[in-house]
Amino acid sequence: MMLTGNRGLTTTEAERRFAAGQGNATPNGSSRSLWEILAANVFTLFNGIVFAGFGVLLALGRWQDALFGLPALFNTVIGVVQEFTAKRTLDRLAVLNAPTARVLRDGVSVEIPLERVVLGDFLVLRTGDQVTADARVVDTDHAGPSGLEVDESLLTGESDAIRKRADDEVLSGSSVVGGTGTAEVIRVGADSYAAQLTAEARKFSLVRSELRSSIDRLLKWVTWALAPMILIVANGQMQAQGGWGVAIASGAWREAVVGAVAAVIAMVPLGLVLVTSIAFAVSGVALAQRQVLIQELPAVEGLARVDALCLDKTGTLTTGEMVFDRVIGLRNVDGWEGVLGHMGSAPDANGTARCLAEPFGEAQAPVDPEIIPFDSARKWSGLVVAECPDDTVPAPGTWVLGAPEFVFHDSGDSDQRITDALAEAGHLAESGARTLILAHSTERPAASERAELPAALLPVALLTFREQVRDDAAQTLRYFAEQGVGVRVISGDDPRTVAAVARAVGLDCPEGRDARTLPEDLDELGEILEHERVFGRVTPRQKLAMVHALQRRGHVVAMTGDGVNDALAIKEADLGIAMDTAAQATKAVARLVLLDGRFDRMPGVVAEGRRVIANIERVSMLFLTKTTYAFAIAVVFGLLAWSFPFLPRQLSITDGLTIGIPAFFLALMPNTARYRSGFLKRSLAFAIPAGLIVTLALIAVHIAASQLGDVSEIELQSASTLTLAGIALWVLAVLARPIHPFRILIVLAMYAGLALVWIVPFLRDFFQVTWLSHDLGLFVLSIVAGGVVLVELLRAWHLRRISSRSEAVLQ
Known part of the structure; x- marks a missing residue:
């Protein structure tokens, strides 16, 4: 040009x-820069607390009890490496597809x-x-x-x-x-x-979501509670050593400080945010390997929450490649072939119009016509041909090519030729063919800021086009139906054509709804969207309204598309998905881009999101159980002025075996559980009772040890460590269900790790644990057995509670 x-x-x-x-x-x-990744993973409140405690214990010469600092450092390094790896992968894809x-x-x-x-x-x-x-x-x-x-x-x-x-x-x-x-x-x-x-x-951003907001709210609660808890623990430990004066004078304050540090560190759910970030990052890379570009990593969670999917027919259910089918002449007007050839050869011709270049490109085109470009709202384009003495050029006047109902929307039954043409177009559309009409008028459009149809338009020819249905479309839609995701097919084409394609891919839709009959009120529109699934003649404004109407009714909406007219709806949807052929504007606002344009990637995309959120919920229960019993133990032992029942190094054993190590594996394992709202409530409903079970068991051990009379401090700490580890490992075993060989291996490996601490002399001495006396050992076993029974009862109650709430929601 x-x-x-x-x-x-x-x-x-x-x-x-x-x-x-x-x-x-x-x-x-x-994505975030390397410095932003480092800052986000290193300079956190909880890291500050952990490394402050780490420094205090090093200063006291208790480096063995400062081991908790190494896992925290290791976790931070893992988080930085994982996210930076994901950043490089996603940035490389972003550059390739920019x-x-x-x-x-x-x-x-x-x-x-x-x-x-x-x-x-x-x-x-x-x-x-x-x-x-x-x-x-x-x-x-x-x-x-x-x-x-x-x-x-x-x-x-x-x-x-x-x-x-x-x-x-x-x-x-x-x-x-x-x-x-x-x-x-x-x-x-x-x-x-x-x-x-x-x-x-x-931009890499923390998308507003239930998962993120719940974790942030939880961490805020923990942060507010830490300050008073530190005072309670510190005072309790000093009182356990004989009071502040005696502890300071005798040097016993050192043991009090060690106990206080152990209690405070136990309260911090350090790995929860880290594991969540890693799960997002790993999912982003996994999807990238499947040719799905995540433009915002936390948007992975949105994949799990989607329950309404709006699909554009062209390019999604069909390949998007239009093929000219046939032309049906209605009235002979000189030069109509040249008009079609010119429209098909225009630089800005859309995909449908370009199909006309080959069959009609050799016909004599009009000379310097005035062009009225195609508009997705009015559904037609046109040429204004001037008078010319050469009779071989197309007849002068206005030529219009567009959707029959839009070209003749005001014609009514005033002309039988128009009525017959519209009826024939309807029959063709019902067969699944995209149908356009070529019309001609000897008059020019009225002068206006917005292109208007000329008067006295009459039909010249009907043109039909065919789209190839994607081979994978039917299987993909079946998957969504099985997963409870409601699909709405939205298209600018004739609703009869859209319905024919929808039936071809397995949707039950006798006929499509003409969007021109839809109400503007969002509540009324939402009611219609709940019962109808296929819509034709949808304008860009209506696509946006449909997204808002579904959201207003509580749906989490995903919108796919590739045209410029889809961009605003994709931006406003909870999850915007652009195809590889999408216009630049559409790709820019989408959270996901299907780089190879394969619709069959969608089930994997949704499954990945559900895997992430289900695993994060599973892992969060482990961390929240620990936070619950850490707070409860700190309050009880602090107020009763009992010595804290663990050394920090002993807590490192339980944290690593019951939470830290298995959490990383569980967060990345397959999981097909469906998404359910109420993540935080469900997690706390299990974690708080589980944490209280552990707390009651430790109180029982402390009371029993005092009754036995001859129990040394190292024996009491060993008994407490075994009790905590025994019950917490069973919490792990419960949360690792349903049974899977790899999950069983993880749980057994953690039990083996605990056994090694007692069996290997070096480890036993390093962690300051010992074999228990016969009476104390039997009591610990009985307490752990009782705790296991209570955890099993808690699991059964929790499952029934979830099941009943799910049924209530469905009803």
Whole structure:
């Protein structure tokens, strides 16, 4: 395309401006920087508490009791390495799949990376392009009411296309939906909308979600409770040593400090956030290997929560490749073949129109017609042909190609030819063919800011097109039905055509709903969406309204699409999914991009999300059980002025074997459990009683030891360690169900690790544990057995509670 003779910048001048900092470079926002990853994993409140305790014990010469600092450091390193690995993978994919800009250089249209666009460049804009820098329109390829049509919905929320003429500004982040043209770049980088829109769309962010908000709320509770708990524990430990004065004078304060540090460290659920972040990162990499790009890692959780999936028919259920089928002549008007050939050969022709280039491209095309570009809202495009003495060119007047119902929506039954044409179009649509009508009028459109249909339009020909249904579509939709995900097929095509395709992939839909009959009220629209599944003639505004209507009714909505007209709905959906063929604007706002465009990736995507959230819930119960018994033990032993029953090094055994090591494996294992809301309530409903069972068992051991009379401090600590480990390991065994060979191996390995601590003399001496006397050993075994029974009863109650609540929700 060549417009006013603009040649654009020379390559040398563009390079000079780029070197001078006038490029469109913006920070890579697809993930956090290495420094941000380090800061997020290292400089945390809980790490501060842990490493402060670590430093105190080192200063006291109790390095053996400071071992908890090493796992904390190791966990932090793992978190940094895992997330940085995920960052590199996702950044590499983001670069490979980044949109490009089309500019004039040395008079030639070339595609360059977005950041290489410089001030003064001439953008070459075509239908479907995202404007990559703020620019001033220099020229368009047609004048009059047509102009260059730009969708600014991502900036303003208004889905109506805005017509741009010479000297008008086009803003980065907007999208070209009609026409072609050139525009001179006037703002780049951080000064333009693109820097804000694209960076925000691709930024690593903690997505608002139940999982994240629940964990954040929990950590806030723990943080507020830590300060008073530290005072209670410190005072209790000093009182256990004979009081503050005696403890300080005798040097027993050292043991009190060690006990206080052990109690405080036990309260901190250090690994919960870490394991969650790693699970997200690993899932991001796993999906990337399946050609699914996660633009925001925590969006993985959104995959599990989806219960309403809105699909665009074209490119999702079908391959998106249109093939011209046949033409049915209705009325003979000179030159109609040339009109179709011109429309099919236009640079901004959509996929359907391009199918006309081959069968009609050889016919004589009109000379310099005025073009009315296709608009997804009005569903038609047109040519205005001027009078010409040459009778071989198409007849003068206005030629319109579009959806029959839209081209003749105001015609009624005034003309039998129109009535017959619409009836024939209906029969063709019912067979599953996409049907367009070519109409002609000898009059021009009325002068208007918005293109209007001319008067006296009459049908000339019906054209049918076929789409190939994806081989995997039926199987994929069956999966969603089995998983309780409601599917809505939304398309701009004739509802009868959409319904025919939907039936071909197994959906039960006798007929599709014409979106033009849908109410504007969101509550009424939501009620219809609950019962109907297939919709045709849907406008971009209605796609957005459908997303909002479903959300208002409590659904978690995923929206797939590839067109510019899908972008706003994809952005507003809980989970936006773009196909590989999507326009740049659509990819920019989607949280997921199917890089190979395969719809059969979707079950794996949803399953991955459900695996993550189900495993995080399982692991969170382990951490919350520990936090519960740590707080309870601290309160009871502190208020009763009992010595804390563990050394920090002994807690390192129980933490590592019952939580730390198995949590990493359990968080990454397969899990097919469906998502259910109420994550935090369910976790606390199990963890608090489980933690109290452990606390009661330890109180019983302490009381029994005092009754026996001759129990040494090391024996009491050993008995307490065995009691805690025995019950906590059974909590692990319960949460590792349903039974799986690898889960069984994990639990048995942890039991073996505990046995080794007592069997190996070096480990026994290092951790300061000993074999128990006969009476104390029997009592510990009986307490652990009782604890195991109580945990099993708790599990049964918890499962019944979940089951009854699930049934109540379904009812």
